[in-house]
Amino acid sequence: MAEVKGSIEVIVLKQDKLQEELSSHLDKLVLQSATEAIQARGVFTIGLSGGSLIKALSEVLKVKSADIKWDNWRVFFCDERHVPLDDEASTYGEYKKALFDHVPLPDKNIFRIDPTTELEVAAKGYRDKLESVFGKNLPEFDLLLLGMGPDGHTCSLFPQHQGLDESKEWIIPITNSPKPPPNRITMTYPVLNNSKHTAIVTTGSSKADALKRCIKPDKPDDVLPAGLVKAKLVSWLVDEAAYSACK
Numbered sequence: 001m002a003e004v005k006g007s008i009e010v011i012v013l014k015q016d017k018l019q020e021e022l023s024s025h026l027d028k029l030v031l032q033s034a035t036e037a038i039q040a041r042g043v044f045t046i047g048l049s050g051g052s053l054i055k056a057l058s059e060v061l062k063v064k065s066a067d068i069k070w071d072n073w074r075v076f077f078c079d080e081r082h083v084p085l086d087d088e089a090s091t092y093g094e095y096k097k098a099l100f101d102h103v104p105l106p107d108k109n110i111f112r113i114d115p116t117t118e119l120e121v122a123a124k125g126y127r128d129k130l131e132s133v134f135g136k137n138l139p140e141f142d143l144l145l146l147g148m149g150p151d152g153h154t155c156s157l158f159p160q161h162q163g164l165d166e167s168k169e170w171i172i173p174i175t176n177s178p179k180p181p182p183n184r185i186t187m188t189y190p191v192l193n194n195s196k197h198t199a200i201v202t203t204g205s206s207k208a209d210a211l212k213r214c215i216k217p218d219k220p221d222d223v224l225p226a227g228l229v230k231a232k233l234v235s236w237l238v239d240e241a242a243y244s245a246c247k
């Protein structure tokens with residue numbers, strides 16, 4: 001079932017076919033977006049999130065690896081935890097094990113933070129990496145893949161926490177994150193909202209209340225961080241359990 005709302009679409013995936021439907025939507029979304037971008041500009045820019053997305057996305061991309069023009073991909077992280085790259089909490093580290101070690105994506109096309117420097121320095125260094133690909137103008141990603149936590153956070157933008165009002169910086173450090181680890185680096189709304197297409201993957205009943213507050217809020221000022229993401233097109237990929245409070 002697909003419900004279209006201007007630049008927001010909500011795609012509800014059947015619970016009993018969740019893995020199959022999620023894989024098929026991710027497959028279409030990513031490969032179509034990559035093909036269009038590479039045909040138009042020769043390069044495909046994508047931002048990846050961590051958490052539950054890692055496994056689902058990596059499986060799809062590994063299966064389709066032979067059809068992917070990896071040399072033309074430029075891979076960034078929508079947020080990252082300020083931990084060593086081989087720490088289990090490192091989003092880069094988890095993608096390395098699940099995906100990068102298994103596909104011919106050149107290492108130079110992966111733009112990661114440097115966790116060996118202080119948080120502020122790492123954020124600045126990561127921002128410079130965006131500039132090396134996008135130039136001085138606000139980055140316009142072809143595709144950003146986000147997740148949402150049960151509290152409605154997306155990237156490392158948490159309810160009533162740092163960065164929600166940021167209107168200038170592309171990348172900011174986050175301290176005292178309500179979800180461990182405490183120190184993180186995140187893209188901000190100016191970047192998230194400037195992408196051509198953003199998909200937010202949200203599954204499980206623990207996210208039902210937060211999803212309602214994002215896509216069908218009772219009060220307009222009750223919207224949680226993930227619901228504040230406005231790209232040219234936002235696709236919510238949700239399962240029936242997460243959608244249950246929206247009916």
Ligand SMILES: O=C1O[C@H](COP(=O)(O)O)[C@@H](O)[C@H](O)[C@H]1O
Binds near residue numbers: 052146147154155179
């Ligand atoms: O901490 C994080 O959480 C969100 C949501 O993760 P999920 O496991 O509930 O899907 C994730 O999108 C973000 O990248 C990560 O740093």
